[in-house]
Amino acid sequence: MFLTFQRWEAASPALQKKLKECPMQFHIEKMTCGGCVKHVTQAVATVDPSAKVEADTVARKITVTTTASRDAITQALAADGYEATAI
Template sequence: MKFDIQDMTCGGCARGVTRAIQDLDPGAQVEADTVARRIEVRTSADAEAVAAAIVRAGFTPVPA
């Protein structure tokens, strides 16, 4: 699944998003592109749960 996260502007932001997703699913694989402000997530969790974790981390995900 992919999300656009326009408020993910740096590597620190990307690490925060990744940490939030991996707190939900420790086996999740997250690829973050801070230039495109997009993440790709491979996880067994559903998209709503992943989006909620990103919101809890302080970011605004939009399905891509």
């Protein structure tokens, strides 16, 4: 008796990264203008250069889709002078 197994292949690195991305939201009281959004986006990029940042200056809220941890994002924002509260 012989058993036949299908060959298993790991997901591509791009797919693995996509599976690990997680959206998270933060309230940033000091984010009031486009310049602030630029600085916040740059701070997030220091942790994850491929992160996606969507900002709402009226609500003072950002949505970050990233593979980085919530703590890492919060610390990067704080280091740039933007205290963030997870929503």
